[in-house]
Amino acid sequence: xxxxxxxxxxxxxxxxxxxxxxxxxxxxxxxxxxxxxxxxxxxxxxxxxxxxxxxxxxxxxxxxxxxxxxxxxxxxxxxxxxxxxxxxxxxxxxxxxxxxxxxxxxxxxxxxxxxxxxxxxxxxxxxxxxxxxxxxxxxxxxxxxxxxxxxxxxxxxxxxxxxxxxxxxxxxxxxxxxxxxxxxxxxxxxxxxxxxxxxxxxxxxxxxxxxxxxxxxxxxxxxxxxxxxxxxxxxxxxxxxxxxxxxxxxxxxxxxxxxxxxxxxxxxxxxxxxxxxxxxxxxxxxxxxxxxxxxxxxxxxxxxxxxxxxxxxxxxxxxxxxxxxxxxxxxxxxxxxxxxxxxxxxxxxxxxxxxxxxxxxxxxxxxxxxxxxxxxxxxxxxxxxxxxxxxxxxxxxxxxxxxxxxxxxxxxxxxxxxxxxxxxxxxxxxxxxxxxxxxxxxxxxxxxxxxxxxxxxxxxxxxxxxxxxxxxxxxxxxxxxx
Amino acid sequence: xxxxxxxxxxxxxxxxxxxxxxxxxxxxxxxxxxxxxxxxxxxxxxxxxxxxxxxxxxxxxxxxxxxxxxxxxxxxxxxxxxxxxxxxxxxxxxxxxxxxxxxxxxxxxxxxxxxxxxxxxxxxxxxxxxxxxxxxxxxxxxxxxxxxxxxxxxxxxxxxxxxxxxxxxxxxxxxxxxxxxxxxxxxxxxxxxxxxxxxxxxxxxxxxxxxxxxxxxxxxx
Numbered sequence: 224x225x226x227x228x229x230x231x232x233x234x235x236x237x238x239x240x241x242x243x244x245x246x247x248x249x250x251x252x253x254x255x256x257x258x259x260x261x262x263x264x265x266x267x268x269x270x271x272x273x274x275x276x277x278x279x280x281x282x283x284x285x286x287x288x289x290x291x292x293x294x295x296x297x298x299x300x301x302x303x304x305x306x307x308x309x310x311x312x313x314x315x316x317x318x319x320x321x322x323x324x325x326x327x328x329x330x331x332x333x334x335x336x337x338x339x340x341x342x343x344x345x346x347x348x349x350x351x352x353x354x355x356x357x358x359x360x361x362x363x364x365x366x367x368x369x370x371x372x373x374x375x376x377x378x379x380x381x382x383x384x385x386x387x388x389x390x391x392x393x394x395x396x397x398x399x400x401x402x403x404x405x406x407x408x409x410x411x412x413x414x415x416x417x418x419x420x421x422x423x424x425x426x427x428x429x430x431x432x433x434x435x436x437x438x439x440x441x442x443x444x445x446x447x448x449x450x451x452x453x454x455x456x457x458x459x460x461x462x463x464x465x466x467x468x469x470x471x472x473x474x475x476x477x478x479x480x481x482x483x484x485x486x487x488x489x490x491x492x493x494x495x496x497x498x499x500x501x502x503x504x505x506x507x508x509x510x511x512x513x514x515x516x517x518x519x520x521x522x523x524x525x526x527x528x529x530x531x532x533x534x535x536x537x538x539x540x541x542x543x544x545x546x547x548x549x550x551x552x553x554x555x556x557x558x559x560x561x562x563x564x565x566x567x568x569x570x571x572x573x574x575x576x577x578x579x580x581x582x583x584x585x586x587x588x589x590x591x592x593x594x595x596x597x598x599x600x601x602x603x604x605x606x607x608x609x610x611x612x613x614x615x616x617x618x619x620x621x622x623x624x625x626x627x628x629x630x631x632x633x634x635x636x637x638x639x640x641x642x643x644x645x646x647x648x649x650x651x652x653x654x655x656x657x658x659x660x661x662x663x664x665x666x667x668x669x670x671x672x673x674x675x676x677x678x679x680x681x682x683x684x685x686x687x688x689x690x691x692x693x694x695x696x697x698x699x700x701x702x703x704x705x
Numbered sequence: 706x707x708x709x710x711x712x713x714x715x716x717x718x719x720x721x722x723x724x725x726x727x728x729x730x731x732x733x734x735x736x737x738x739x740x741x742x743x744x745x746x747x748x749x750x751x752x753x754x755x756x757x758x759x760x761x762x763x764x765x766x767x768x769x770x771x772x773x774x775x776x777x778x779x780x781x782x783x784x785x786x787x788x789x790x791x792x793x794x795x796x797x798x799x800x801x802x803x804x805x806x807x808x809x810x811x812x813x814x815x816x817x818x819x820x821x822x823x824x825x826x827x828x829x830x831x832x833x834x835x836x837x838x839x840x841x842x843x844x845x846x847x848x849x850x851x852x853x854x855x856x857x858x859x860x861x862x863x864x865x866x867x868x869x870x871x872x873x874x875x876x877x878x879x880x881x882x883x884x885x886x887x888x889x890x891x892x893x894x895x896x897x898x899x900x901x902x903x904x905x906x907x908x909x910x911x912x913x914x915x916x917x918x919x920x921x922x923x924x925x926x
Contacts, residue, residue: 519805550871553917558869561912561922569916618916 238423239416246412250405257401258394265393269386270347273310274360278345280307281362281377284319288327288375290368295327295375310385316352322363322374333378336361341374355382422449426456438464476650477525480660484518517658524662527601528649531594531666535673542697543595545586545627546571549620552599565607565614572621586620586627587697590674598670601663602631602690608659610635615685622696630691632683643680667692706750706815707731709739709765710781711757715804719752722808736760743769748776750819752811753798755782763796770797777818781806817923830865832923835907837865846907856881857900864911864921873918 283303289296297319307315318329322341326332331353336346341363348359363376426449429441440457491514495507549569557567575585606616615634620627638646638653645651647668652659664678667690671678676694683689706723710716711734723730731748733739737759743751751769755762766778780798799821800814820831830837836845842858844851853861859881863872878888881896897919901911908924 550917553914554869554871554920557871557912557914557917557920558922561910561920562924567912567914567917569914571916 239420242416243409243413246416247409250408254401254405258398261394261397261401265390265397268393269390270358272389273358273381273386274345274347276307277347277358277360277379277381278362280304281345281360281379284317284377285362285364285375288319288364288366288377290366290373293368293370295321295366295373297328299328307379307381310381312384313382314355316357316380318378320376320378322376327375331380333359333380335376335378339376341365341376349383350380352380357382358386422446423452426453430456473649480521480525480650481518484514484521488514488518517660521660521662524660524666527597528662528666528669531597531669531673534591534594535669539591539593540589541592542587542589543592545588545595545629545694546575546620548592548595549599549618549629552596553603553618556600556603560607563607564612565610565616568615568617570617570619572619574622575620575627584698585622585696588627588674588694589697590694594670594673598667598692599629601666602692605663605690606631606633606635606688609633609654610687614687617683617685623693625696626677626693627696628691628693630689632685632689633687634683634685635687637682637686637688638680646680647678664690706752707733707739707742707748708752709733709736709757709762710752710754711735712754718808719811722812726812734758736762736765740765740768743774744772749822750815751776751778752815753778753780755780755784766796766798775822777822779811779814779818833908835904835909835923837861844904846904851903853900853903856896857903860896860900861904861909864909864919868921868923871914871918871920877919 280303283300284297287298287300304315304317307313316331316333318331318333318335319327320329320335321327324335333352334350336348336359339346339361343363343365345360345362350357350359352359357380359378359380361376361378363374366373366375426441438460440460441453488511491507491511495504495511498504498507553567553569560567603616603618607614610616610633613634615632617632619630619632621630622628636653642653646653647664648661649665650661651665652661664680668678670676671692674694676692679691679693681689681691706728708716708719708723708730710719710732713734716732716734720730720732731742731746733742734757736757739753739757740760743765753762753766757765760768762780762782766780769776769778777799778797779800779802781802781804783804799818802811802814817832828838828840830839834847837843838845839862842853842862844853844858844861860877863877863880874890874893877897878890878893881893882888897911897913904911909921910924911919911921913919
């Protein structure tokens with residue numbers, strides 16, 4: 224066996240990593256959504272608390288506003304502003320003014336709310352003032368005197384330091400809890416993934432440690448999800464073992480065949496060497512020569528068999544016209560049979576004839592020309608070898624649906640039905656010991672297998688064997704439709 | 706002649722065989738040396754192995770043909786794929802034999818090659834008791850001139866230049882009938898039958914393959 228090729232495969236993504244990354248992305252998304260929620264909640268909560276203080280202050284100021292004659296008077300209760308001072312670092316701004324925007328008293332020149340209609344419910348907004356973000360509120364009170372009534376408006380502003388502190392405090396508390404839950408979740412995911420992948424890791428370890436001659440099935444007790452994987456691997460191991468066994472049997476068979484043939488040759492030559500009678504010597508040499516020829520033929524057939532298999536493994540295929548391949552092969556074969564009395568004939572379905580042809584692609588198949596030539600040569604060689612001197616060998620090519628069938632009929636002894644399956648096996652021959660190699664039909668069979676063609680043996684109208692090979696036509700599908 | 710073969714045992718038997726037949730045969734076992742030798746010595750025939758140390762057989766052959774030498778070359782190779790056959794003949798080989806070969810076959814092929822050359826020179830084609838004079842268009846079997854009609858001569862010439870190749874009836878009709886003569890395939894069959902009868906007893910063999918055509922060969926061995 225050849226050493227396994229160590230291939231530079233593209234960087235493999237770990238399933239564990241991918242699962243974990245996927246889960247982490249999900250958790251992070253949730254965390255981000257939660258954070259947005261926390262943030263707005265914290266903001267609302269902080270504003271609500273401090274707005275309440277602002278409003279309290281505004282109300283206590285509004286209570287102390289009264290009309291004195293036509294003048295509006297304010298007696299600011301500073302204690303009420305002190306409650307605002309609970310936020311120590313924050314600054315307070317105020318301005319009290321009438322509906323006509325006449326300031327009654329103010330700490331700063333504050334800008335009132337835009338489009339303000341005086342009413343007794345408070346209005347809140349944010350704005351920049353003296354270089355800081357400031358939360359403003361504004362509330363009005365209608366003062367009714369003897370001669371007129373007037374809206375008096377209190378505007379209060381407070382910087383956001385305390386609010387922001389409170390908001391951040393709220394936010395971070397929530398966030399840390401969520402982060403903790405995320406981490407714990409991911410940890411459990413990690414454990415889960417590892418547990419789920421464990422059977423795969425076991426299989427990997429088992430395969431890695433395995434000796435190349437060990438063909439016992441994998442024995443992991445599988446969870447349902449991995450069971451089919453394991454049974455596939457076991458099936459593969461089984462087929463591999465079968466294949467290896469077959470190769471070993473083949474090598475043993477080949478060794479046996481060649482050694483036997485060579486020993487016979489050696490034996491004949493040794494006997495010839497000891498022979499004193501010139502007539503017997505001649506006989507011995509004749510036999511040695513015959514044996515040598517047989518050995519050569521056997522070797523050639525074995526190499527041809529190996530070549531056909533090798534080419535099948537390497538998928539040497541192209542589009543080819545079966546008619547040309549067949550005619551080329553016949554020329555080679557019949558060239559050496561010109562002197563013989565064997566009659567050959569070729570008949571090609573008129574539908575296939577290209578020079579007369581309607582369909583130029585009718586005989587097109589996908590295959591390996593050299594292998595197909597080997598198959599044709601072996602079929603016809605068989606017909607010649609097994610048949611009588613005045614053999615009649617008819618070669619025909621015809622179509623049937625999407626198939627193109629190559630058929631060779633001879634007038635030899637044929638093969639009885641019961642032995643036809645056996646005849647395809649290698650080293651099975653119907654010829655006397657030391658004559659046939661038993662490889663001819665086996666080579667044809669190999670070629671058929673590698674072309675997904677069908678090889679069938681039948682009785683021929685000429686009285687002998689009919690061998691047919693049916694290939695799938697390239698243009699078959701369109702033809703079948705027509 | 707020259708044998709280029711690196712296997713000593715095979716070379717020895719070939720040399721012995723050819724010496725017995727009365728030929729003078731040189732031997733080289735290295736492609737580079739053979740190539741050098743071929744630069745200044747002329748041979749009538751070259752037997753060339755493909756797998757050689759130094760230059761391989763195809764390279765030796767190519768450089769020989771590049772120097773416009775038409776010395777007949779018979780390629781010997783252990784490779785059996787038909788690919789090689791094509792490459793060998795394309796590269797300028799005249800014939801091709803796969804190892805292991807029959808020595809009688811080898812000698813017969815050499816004889817054909819050598820004769821082809823001398824025949825061309827003398828305008829005479831000769832095999833065994835058969836000869837054909839290309840100039841006088843006269844065939845001779847066993848020393849007797851064969852009376853051939855015009856069409857039969859054309860047919861014979863066609864077969865002699867295409868020995869071992871299948872000729873279809875249509876190809877033959879196209880060649881031996883002029884445009885006006887309206888070729889009939891039946892007539893071709895009749896001419897072939899006549900030619901075959903007249904060549905009876907000569908080594909000229911003509912086989913009919915129904916559905917394929919005709920193939921001629923010289924019975925040489």
